[in-house]
Amino acid sequence: MILVTGATGNVGGKIVQQLLALKQPVRVFVRDESKIAHLGNQVERAVGDFEKIETLEAALQGVDHLFLNTSGFGTQQDQNAITAAQRAGVKHVVKLSTFGAGEPTHAIDQWHYAKEQILQNAGLAWTILRPGQFMSNALQWAGSIKTQGAVYFPGGEGKVAPIDPRDIAAVAVVALTQPGHEGKAYQMTGPELLTVGEQVQTLARVLGKPLQYIDVPPAVADEQMRKRGMPPMLVDALSELTVMLREGRGAYQTNTVAEVTGRPAHTFEEWCREYIAAFQ
C-alpha cells in the first residue's frame, strides 16, 4: 500500500492519478474528504492532519511506501510523519523538498534542509525529490491575464527552468513503485531555461492573444505581499528568493526527469496547452 499525502495538491494529485493508471493500491491522507470525492472508490481514504500524529499513525497502518509533502515553516509536521512511519513499519519514504536544500543558500532552502535531515536521520529508506520552480506557479497570473491581458511579476531577466508537476509526480511514482532509488536525492528541473517574459510570450502564443509582461520592482512586490497579510517570515523568504532569481542564480537545468522516467520532461508550452482553460 502507498500512502500519498498532499493528495489534493499540485504534485500529490498527479501522483494519485499516475499510481491509479498503474493499478497500484493507493491510500490518500487528506484534511477534507470532500476534495477527493471525484476519486470515488478508486482509493482508500485517511482523514487527518500533519499536526495530529495519531491521525498519521492510523493512516500509515499497512503502508509500505509513503509520499511525504508537508507544509509550514517548521519541522514538527515532518517529525510527526516520520515518527508515525517508524512506528507503523513503513519501508520507504519519498519526500518532496526543493532544489537548493542540499546546499541551502536562502531561507526556503534552509527550511527544507532541516526537514530533509529528520528523514535522513530516521533510519528509514528514503528518496528525496528536489525540484526547481513549478510551472504551475504561472496559475497565479491567471487573474490579471483574464482581466488585463497582463502579467505583473518581479522576474527581471533572470532565467529558470520551470518543471511540470506531472514530471515531479512521474519521478515520485518510479521511486514509489520500483527498487533502486533508495538513498538518492534527485535535483530536477524542466527542459528549458526561460525568463518570465519568455514564459508570458509562450502563454500568449498558446492563448492566441497578446500579453504584456510588467516587471514589478522587488520592493513593490514585497510591499504588496505584506499588504495582502502574508506572514512576514514568508515575505522575507520570497523576497530573498526573488532577488536571487533576478540575479540569474536560479539558472540551472538538469535531465533527471528523463534519466529516471525514460521520457523527456514536458516543455512549458506543453504545460500551457494542458492548463489553457485556467487563463481563458
Ligand SMILES: NC(=O)c1ccc[n+]([C@@H]2O[C@H](COP(=O)([O-])OP(=O)(O)OC[C@H]3O[C@@H](n4cnc5c(N)ncnc54)[C@H](OP(=O)(O)O)[C@@H]3O)[C@@H](O)[C@H]2O)c1
Ligand atoms: N511551487 C514551487 O515552485 C516549488 C518549488 C520547489 C519546491 N516546492 C515545494 O513543494 C511543496 C508544495 O507542493 P505542492 O505544490 O504539490 O503543494 P500544494 O499544491 O500547495 O498542496 C499542499 C498540500 O498539502 C496539504 N496540507 C496542507 N497542510 C496540511 C496539514 N496540516 N495536514 C495535512 N495535509 C496538509 C494540502 O491539503 P488541503 O487541500 O487540505 O489544503 C494540499 O494537499 C512545498 O514544500 C514547496 O516548498 C515548491
